[in-house]
Amino acid sequence: MRRRTAAAVVGAALAWGEWLNWRWSRALVGRDRGASEAVVVLGYRNPEPSVNFVNRWRVRAGIRSVSGDGRDTRVIFSGGPVGSRSSEAELMAAYAKSVLDFEGTVLLEERSTTTWENITNVIPLLEDVDRIKIVSQPAHALKARAYLRRQRPDLAQRLVRADDYRPGEWMLRKPLLALYGLRTLRVLDAEERRVSPWTTVG
Known part of the structure; x- marks a missing residue:
């Protein structure tokens, strides 16, 4: 009986974490349109001289978010030297090129220390694209989309979904990410958390 109860609690926690991350990945995004796009990959504190686990995952999620053959896509790595001499952007770009063999257009934003x-x-790098994708863990990416909406609502209308949420990915960590996300997203209002009506399951 205890085992069944424990299994049910664990299952409920995993489903809750999955659901919240799914919702956050689909908030403040619009319909996919236009040809050119910018994929903005947000950095995570990286005190080591090599790219850390979180930033490696964010780079992979950014690269898989590139549409088609990538000819009309610029990938923007954003993050300053927080905790290291090298910027987060520089470390992520090096990983994309040397490990993932990414050959598309890469731009670096190396001054930022906060979301x-x-x-x-990155706003000056987004002015002339049709679609904007922001890549990070779902709660963090939603926070960044909300900040774009506050700073430049005209550009926020170009936001579309990135491929930074997949069912089952980070499954065991998603309840913790959900708890952390609930804390960090307290700065957003209800409208900024609302799931866009045209997003699909998956």
Whole structure:
């Protein structure tokens, strides 16, 4: 009986984490349209001289978010030297090129130390694209989309879904990510958390 109860609790926690991350990945995004796009990959604190686990995953999620053959896509790595001499952007770009063999257009934003600054500093790189994808863990990416909406609502209308949520990925960590996300997303209002009506399951 205890085992069944424990299994049910674990299962409920995993389903809750999965559901919340799914919702966050589909908030403040619009319909896919246009040809050119920018994929903005947000950095995570990286005190080591090599790219850490979180940033490696974010780079992979960013690369898989590139549409088609990538000819009309620029991938923007954003993050300053927080905890290391090398910027987060530099470390992520090096990983994309040397390990993932990414040959598309790469731009670096190397001054930011906060999510608000990430958005402020990449705005000049987004002015002329049709679609904008922001890549991170779902709660963090939603926070960044909300910040873009606050700073430049005209550009926020170009936001579309990135491929930074997949069912089962990070499954055991998703309840913890959900708890952390609930804390960090307290700065958003209800409208900013609302799931876009045209997003699909998956």
